[in-house]
Amino acid sequence: MSAPINTEEPRFAQFKLVLLGESAVGKVLHRFVKDSFDDFRESTIGAAFLTQTILLDHNTTVKFEIWDTAGQERYKSLAPMYYRNANCALVVFDLTKQESLEKAKSWIKELQRQANSDIVIALTGNKLDLVQEDEGAREVSEDEARAYANELGLLYFEVSAKTGQEIKESFKSIAEKLPIEEKVNPRQGRRSRNVDLSRPNTNDQQACGC
Amino acid sequence: MESISGRSISSSPITIHESYIPEPNDSGILEETGRDRAKEPLAPPLLKRKSIVSMSENSLLLSDLQASVPTTAVTLENVDQEEASGPEEETFEQGIATALRHSRLSPSIRSTRSSIVPTLTIFSDEEDDVNEGDDYDEQEEEEDGSSQRRTFGRLLGNLLSTDDRNSLSNSLRNSVHSGIDENTEGISLVQKLNFGYEMESTDDNEDMTEFFSRRKHFFILSSAGKPIYSMHGSDEILTVFSGVIQTIVSFFQYKFDGTTESLKSFESGKVKFVFLNRYPIILMATSSYNESTIEISQQLEFLYNFLLTTLSKPHIDKMFQKRENFDLRKLLGRADIACMDSICKDLANFHNPGLIIGGLECLRLRKTIRNKIEKRLLMNKSENLLYGLLVAPGGRLITVLRPRKHTLHTSDLQLLFSLIFNTNTFKTYNNTDSQTSGSEENSAADEEFWVPLCLPKFNPNGFLYCFIQFLDLKSKELVERHGINPDDSTPSGDGTKLSLILISAYKDSFFEMREVGKNVFRNLCGNRPIYRELYRSIIGTQGADGSTGLPYGAVSPADIPAPLIKHFIYKSKKHTQFLFSRIHGSTQETMEDPKTRSQIMLLYSKMHSLVNTNNSTGGGINTSLQKQDENFEVTQLSANLTSSNFIYYINWKVGVPREDGQISTDTIVGFVIVTPAYEVYMITNGGVVDKQILVNSCKSIVRWCKRNEDRLFVSGGAVF
Structure with a gap:
């Protein structure tokens, strides 16, 4: 499945990432992709697709193809289409709302049941800025959420989309956890390879996670 | 159009809110829209009035929506339409018109027919196209034949x-x-x-005085009286009024003989109350702008269609079949509420000429360029692509790609455009062009959207999937490539963005549409005459001295x-x-x-x-x-x-x-x-x-x- 690796040459890997959870997740993404925060922007309607490239180390570039899904109930039936071949998922919840964690948990269950078995899942608590300002605003304790994440073998981050705190770091950690060696291909051979990866229909990998 | 309650409100046990309807007087509260007008001294005899009213209704763009959605009482309008389709001898009276009787007769009938199907002609079936075209050619000849013009x-x-x-x-x-x-x-x-x-805005204010001071209100509730949406006021206020509105509507709905009819409107002082009953949804608006009942009904219809656009009719029906008192708000996200807010604001502030005049606004372009653009759309068409729309900022249509057999309805496009152009979901925020840090993927920061939508006129029962992508005509790269000097006086931000909407019936055809979109944009930008014409029309004309004039499009x-x-x-x-x-x-x-x-x-x-x-x-x-x-x-x-x-x-x-x-x-x-x-x-x-x-x-x-x-x-x- 993987091309031979030459560590001397620049390495390029491409991954599919899906954002799920509370409807404000889009903001996390915009912080990551555009390094901007828009207070006025409401959640996504439908889903937004975008790409972002990060430099992991001096010769490794990781390109994320990101699906930003609207966290709404009525789009739930479309969700499988977005996470079907995803390599990683960012499940976002609101640190100031306990029920958003419950929602996140149900997404995680669904991912573990339906998505690729080797999907890297990161449970991400948003609105760190609010919590840091006033610890009383926190409804989800870090210990509790972290324990849950550890138990299921998930990554865990607390971030602020508003200030950008920890966002870059979390994406980097995700990238580090991804099987870059497997997916990497030399830059020149990139084009054909990428097209394959981005197709949602190529069920070349694990079809069933059970 | 007017389905009317036959009962008088004077016997009504309902009091809404003391300060809301000041001193309900026995005579004037319930306007029986049609009949009331007949009482006016100036009004002509009933028969004539009917046909005129129906004629003008037919020329309304949105009004036929009401006829096409089967609901309770539509008898009155059926009568009207039949009358209208016949030659209207009654309306031809002496005076200036006498001499014109013959030439006038046929156009008036045609207008009825053509406006009953207010599809954009370009979207309708080819055969129709031909017919309509012929008709109008004739008409134009008539007019060009100077008789009409001279008369005017x-x-x-x-x-x-x-x-x-x-x-x-x-x-x-x-x-x-x-x-x-x-x-x-x-x-x-x-x-x-x-x-x-005074500009109207939306709010969720708890203050009742504030609430009652508003000149325009929109309410959406379920037939069971559960609140869904209101333009103004907090949830508590909405809950109370949902109950009241539901009571009023159902009070007039069932007659003693078992038949049903719908309360259409009533007036109290300067405030007009208009209802739209679309089981399982009830909509109500109030206006003190002196708008006509028809206009307000159209606005409600538009709002209702927006609900269908996001949820689709069967989905709504299914939810309410399961449970009569289902809370529809569960299905609506923040973005949907924001959309409805912006639609209501638009309606209350008269911001959307298309909804008032009825139709779509178009971008002025040279014909050859439009043809070239169309050619490029056709060139890149893919198998699962159903419609393609290229749209200039502000929802001005540039052109459309469509199959010969299928039609797109104007009101569907209005819904689509108001979703895209009036809400902030698709808007750009601080355009940071410093972003991409020299990576190959220059479009890295550009989002592409995949939005399931129900276009009620196309098919109220299913979803279509819209691929939406924007192209900034003023981007550094393009401007440099085509030798244009943009100056600061020209529009910026969302005012320079071309949008491409590709509609497919298949939910997993995103990547196929994406490929089409990429090629279309590449083709358009790669062609200097096309690019420059679009730039001239949308952003501004480029003078020989490098200065930028006003956009040619306006x-x-x-x-x-x-x-x-x-x-x-x-x-x-x-x-x-x-x-x-x-x-x-x-x-x-x-x-x-x-x-x-x-x-x-x-x-x-x-x-x-x-x-x-x-x-x-x-x-x-x-x-x-x-x-x-x-x-x-x-x-x-x-x-x-x-x-x-x-x-x-x-x-x-x-x-x-x-x-x-x-x-x-x-x-x-x-x-x-x-x-x-x-x-x-x-x-x-x-x-x-x-x-x-x-x-x-x-x-x-x-x-x-x-x-x-x-x-x-x-x-x-x-x-x-």
Whole structure:
């Protein structure tokens, strides 16, 4: 499945990432992709697709193809289409709302049941800025959420989309956890390879996670 | 259209809220829309009124939605339509029209037929296309054959000199002949468009006084009385009023003999209450803008269709079948609420000319360029692509890619555009071009959207999937590549973005559409004539010295030239598209100023409601009445040739705040000409109006628009 690796040459890997959870997740993404925060922007309607490239180390570039899904109930039936071949998922919840964690948990269950078995899942608590300002605003304790994440073998981050705190770091950690060696291909051979990866229909990998 | 309660509200046990309906009096609360009008002394005999009303309803764009959605009582309108389809001997009366009887007869019937199917002609079946086209060609010949035009010219002249003979109100005579107080002369229309209009906004305020002070309200609730949405007020207020509205609606719904009917509207003082009952959803609006019931119903219909767009009819039905008192808010996300907010704001502030005039706005482009664009769309079409739309900022259509057999309805496009262009979901925020840090993927930061939508007119039962992508025409790369010098005075941000909407019936065809989109944009940007024309039309004309002029896309009355006319809207009924001019002598900022736009559109809305409630009899010059509105005094004159050819002349006296803090009275004159082929709405400055110049200007506009039809409107599109 993987091309031979030459560590001397620049390495390029491409991954599919899906954002799920509370409807404000889009903001996390915009912080990551555009390094901007828009207070006025409401959640996504439908889903937004975008790409972002990060430099992991001096010769490794990781390109994320990101699906930003609207966290709404009525789009739930479309969700499988977005996470079907995803390599990683960012499940976002609101640190100031306990029920958003419950929602996140149900997404995680669904991912573990339906998505690729080797999907890297990161449970991400948003609105760190609010919590840091006033610890009383926190409804989800870090210990509790972290324990849950550890138990299921998930990554865990607390971030602020508003200030950008920890966002870059979390994406980097995700990238580090991804099987870059497997997916990497030399830059020149990139084009054909990428097209394959981005197709949602190529069920070349694990079809069933059970 | 009017389904009416036969009962009087005087026996109604309901009291809504004491301060909301001040002192309900026995006679005037429940307006039985049609019949009430018949009581007015000016109204013509019932038969004639009926046919005229129905004729004008037929020319309404959204009104037929009501007929097509099966609901309770539509009997009245069926009767009307049957009548309307026959030749209307009744409306042909003596006077100016007599000589025109024969030539007028057929166009009026045609107008009925063509407007019953208010599909954009370009989207309708090819066969229809041909027929319609033929019809209109004939008509044009008729008109070009000068008889009609000459008649209109004469009629206009007559209309304006009527006040010589009739003893009209002084204000009108003043405005037409002797002008107004000297000291207000020279005030531009832009300055006059400042008659104290307060912009409406949405809120979730708990304050009841605040709530009751609003001039416009929209409510959506379920038939079980569960709140869904309100434009103003907190959840608590909405909950209370949902119960009240549901009670009122159901009180009038069931008659003793077991039949049902729908409460349509009633009035209390200056406030009009309009209902739309679409089981399992009830919508209600209140307005104190003196809008007609038909207009408010259309607005409600639009809002209802938006609900269908996001949720689809079967989905809504299923939820309510399961549980009568289902809370629909569970299905609506923040983005949907924000969308409804922006639609309500648009409706309350008269911001969307398309919804008022009925039709789509189009981007003015050279015909060859439009054809080239269409060719490139066709070239890149893929298997699962159903429709493609290329749209300029502000929802101005550039062209459309469509299959021969399928049609897209104007109101569906209006919904789609208001979703894309009026909500912030698709808007750009701080455009950071420093972003991409030299990576190959320059478009890395550009989002592409995949939005499931139900287009109710296309198919209320299923979803289509829209791929939406934007292209910034002013991006550094493009501007440099095509040698353009953008300067700071030109629009920026979302005002320079081309949008491409690719619609597919398959939910997993995103990547296929994405490929199409990529190729289309590459093709468009790679072609210098296309790019430069789009730039010229959307952003600004590029002078030889590198300076940028006003965008070619916006026509000024001075371009025609049409002296005296300060602003106009020309609607081609054949295309269901309209041209919205810029205000004479205005800058880009003025045109973009929401308040100016609101005030000018308020005037157009008033003109349009005259057209649609045209209740005078055919033949000759008639009706001059004075109405006292909150903002201004209205004097109007109308002349009908037949029910489908008429002219309105409206004189508004407005109070304009002046620099010294005083308020001076000023006039604005509105002018409407309606024929089966087109509608022209014009605004002039008031003051001294030379009849002949005005008449000539009107003629010039009509002639100019007809001559430039290929540039102004999309006809045909790219058909595959």
